[in-house]
Amino acid sequence: MSAVSANDTPSSISRMRAAFRIALRELRGGVRGFGVFLACLAIGVTAIAGVGSFARALSDGMLREGERILGGDIAFSLIHRQANPAEMEFFKSRGAVSEIGSLRAMTRTTNGSATLVELKAVDGAYPLTGKIQIEPNVPLARALQKVGNRYGAVAEPMLLLRLGITPGVEIKIGEATFVITTTIVSEPDRVAAGVGFGPRLIISQEALQATGLVQPGSLVRWSYRVRLAESNTGAITAMQAQARDLFPNAGWEIRTRGSVSPQLERNVRRLAEFLTLVGLTALLVGGVGVANAVMHYLERKRADIATLKAVGASGATVFSIYLTEIGIIAFIGIAIGVILGTALPFVVTSLFGSLIPLPLAPGIHFSVIGLATAFGILVALAFALWPLGRAHDVPVSALFRDAVESHRGMPRPQYVAMVVLAVAALATLALLVAESRRIALIYIVAAASIFVVLRLLAMALMAIAARLPRPRSTALRLAIANIHRPGALTPSVVLSLGLGLALLVTLTLIDGNLRRQLTQALPQSAPSFFFVDVPSSDVERFNAFIKQHGGTGELSEVPMLRGRILRVKDVPADQVKVDSEQAWVLQSDRGITFTDSLPEGSMLVSGQWWPKDYAGPPLVSF
Numbered sequence: 340m341s342a343v344s345a346n347d348t349p350s351s352i353s354r355m356r357a358a359f360r361i362a363l364r365e366l367r368g369g370v371r372g373f374g375v376f377l378a379c380l381a382i383g384v385t386a387i388a389g390v391g392s393f394a395r396a397l398s399d400g401m402l403r404e405g406e407r408i409l410g411g412d413i414a415f416s417l418i419h420r421q422a423n424p425a426e427m428e429f430f431k432s433r434g435a436v437s438e439i440g441s442l443r444a445m446t447r448t449t450n451g452s453a454t455l456v457e458l459k460a461v462d463g464a465y466p467l468t469g470k471i472q473i474e475p476n477v478p479l480a481r482a483l484q485k486v487g488n489r490y491g492a493v494a495e496p497m498l499l500l501r502l503g504i505t506p507g508v509e510i511k512i513g514e515a516t517f518v519i520t521t522t523i524v525s526e527p528d529r530v531a532a533g534v535g536f537g538p539r540l541i542i543s544q545e546a547l548q549a550t551g552l553v554q555p556g557s558l559v560r561w562s563y564r565v566r567l568a569e570s571n572t573g574a575i576t577a578m579q580a581q582a583r584d585l586f587p588n589a590g591w592e593i594r595t596r597g598s599v600s601p602q603l604e605r606n607v608r609r610l611a612e613f614l615t616l617v618g619l620t621a622l623l624v625g626g627v628g629v630a631n632a633v634m635h636y637l638e639r640k641r642a643d644i645a646t647l648k649a650v651g652a653s654g655a656t657v658f659s660i661y662l663t664e665i666g667i668i669a670f671i672g673i674a675i676g677v678i679l680g681t682a683l684p685f686v687v688t689s690l691f692g693s694l695i696p697l698p699l700a701p702g703i704h705f706s707v708i709g710l711a712t713a714f715g716i717l718v719a720l721a722f723a724l725w726p727l728g729r730a731h732d733v734p735v736s737a738l739f740r741d742a743v744e745s746h747r748g749m750p751r752p753q754y755v756a757m758v759v760l761a762v763a764a765l766a767t768l769a770l771l772v773a774e775s776r777r778i779a780l781i782y783i784v785a786a787a788s789i790f791v792v793l794r795l796l797a798m799a800l801m802a803i804a805a806r807l808p809r810p811r812s813t814a815l816r817l818a819i820a821n822i823h824r825p826g827a828l829t830p831s832v833v834l835s836l837g838l839g840l841a842l843l844v845t846l847t848l849i850d851g852n853l854r855r856q857l858t859q860a861l862p863q864s865a866p867s868f869f870f871v872d873v874p875s876s877d878v879e880r881f882n883a884f885i886k887q888h889g890g891t892g893e894l895s896e897v898p899m900l901r902g903r904i905l906r907v908k909d910v911p912a913d914q915v916k917v918d919s920e921q922a923w924v925l926q927s928d929r930g931i932t933f934t935d936s937l938p939e940g941s942m943l944v945s946g947q948w949w950p951k952d953y954a955g956p957p958l959v960s961f
Contacts, residue, residue, distance in 0.1 A: 358656060361647075365664055376628065378625070379622070380669060383618055384677060384714065386618030388676060389684075392683055394611035397698075400698035408698070409468075409528065412575050413564075414563065414595075415562070415589075415592070417560070418901050419555075420561070436563060436564070437461070437563070439460065440460040440553070441562065446502070447510065461544070468527065469527025485546070486518075493520065496523070501538065514549065575596070583913060588905065590903045611774075626722035630726060631835070633665055634726040654731035658731050684699060710772060724757050728751060728757070729750045800833065804822035
């Protein structure tokens with residue numbers, strides 16, 4: 340056994356060298372006919388590399404700017420209440436602390452204009468990190484100071500546009516009077532605040548108390564940013580653990596500079612996964628073009644193949660030569676796609692960086708390049724091996740006769756196995772890199788099913804065409820014959836058109852569903868006005884006001900409070916192991932409402948609703 344292996348090794352190596360030299364000589368004549376091949380691979384790889392590079396640029400930007408965006412090394416958020424003395428002492432013992440209160444409020448002018456604002460009350464330590472830029476450029480403390488009975492306020496330009504005012508104009512919020520002294524140019528921690536429903540208005544902590552809006556039950560979020568004396572990962576992790584141990588029932592949400600906005604990062608990963616699957620679909624659609632290009636290229640080269648076989652080249656040598664040629668061309672297409680995809684974040688940052696509110700840190704990520712390259716190689720192999728394998732066993736006589744009768748046999752079993760292996764590797768790679776294995780598995784099954792269905796459809800069309808009566812028209816008779824003749828392009832055409840249309844229809848349906856949800860369903864169900872935080876003591880007076888000024892409009896009331904899940908089946912909430920998709924339920928406070936009847940628009944999927952006269956232990960509908 341060892342002697343045979345030793346004798347075969349030099350022969351295999353020399354055959355590979357000869358195949359590589361011949362392949363290079365063949366390519367010197369140009370790559371005519373491979374334009375579609377190159378375009379298919381380049382576009383698909385560009386999509387995958389571009390999406391991955393852009394997602395990494397955003398993640399790296401969030402990580403690099405995490406301290407500035409968060410406003411410190413670690414942040415604790417509470418709703419309804421401020422930190423008690425023991426908690427404040429804990430924060431201050433670890434480093435510098437900044438307290439911020441935020442809520443939504445209505446601001447109004449003396450002429451009656453009003454709009455919703457995102458109110459942000461800061462202390463003298465704000466911001467701990469980064470710098471807020473305002474125009475005119477004066478110290479923030481001076482812009483917010485009280486002059487007479489009016490407090491200073493710093494507003495986003497959008498607020499001035501909505502109210503139709505200019506700096507220096509008085510506005511009212513609650514029981515306090517403000518004057519807008521400056522406008523916001525940039526706010527270092529804006530991203531960490533999440534999506535807002537109105538323009539930003541920054542005031543002082545003293546001014547917030549003067550508004551009278553801070554009442555028991557008011558929906559105020561208090562955030563405590565801490566810049567640690569020892570600013571390192573170990574110190575941040577230690578403080579998180581100590582906070583949970585010392586204050587297990589505090590009910591706060593903890594974020595660190597390494598995880599500024601988990602929801603945003605999760606959404607970015609999901610979007611990247613979706614777009615990666617779209618890019619992979621483009622690669623699969625292009626794979627049919629790859630197979631067609633290889634097949635037609637080999638048909639043009641049948642005389643060369645016949646010559647090689649006539650002078651003693653084996654089928655394996657012929658396969659190696661043309662596999663090398665296809666591999667070199669595929670490498671060029673993949674390289675083009677990788678270069679374009681990697682350059683995408685740099686181009687976007689250069690052209691539109693100032694317009695993007697999120698930090699981007701473009702870079703060259705070899706994991707992304709490797710993934711896009713692997714997808715490109717596997718797609719090229721999966722679609723090119725079949726036509727390449729069929730050239731192995733075709734005799735010289737059949738190759739010459741192929742001018743009038745194509746040889747369309749099955750390739751050898753080893754080539755079929757190689758195709759199956761490439762397809763399996765492609766599916767496995769898609770599963771391994773997916774954020775959601777379930778979605779990736781559905782995608783793989785759907786893609787395989789589409790290939791099978793389109794292939795069966797092509798066979799059915801060929802069978803129907805073969806059984807049609809012969810028409811008198813010569814052109815029509817030849818057209819029908821070309822559909823079912825040996826070597827007809829019907830399977831390739833049906834597969835190419837079918838996959839392309841499937842991709843377009845899928846993207847169109849997704850776009851249409853999103854548009855319908857945003858433009859049709861929302862206006863029909865959304866109220867004209869939405870009021871929050873109405874104290875229970877003012878409900879009757881508020882309802883009377885609405886009836887007086889709302890005409891025949893319908894008023895719906897929903898009682899609401901805030902609460903936190905402390906235990907699940909006698910297990911502390913912070914120790915419960917749940918899927919990441921549902922983990923948000925156990926984090927921080929949640930909105931809670933109560934009613935004696937099933938809310939309109941809700942559907943009970945399990946259990947029974949409590950009766951209106953229910954008296955007993957508290958029940959929960961979740």
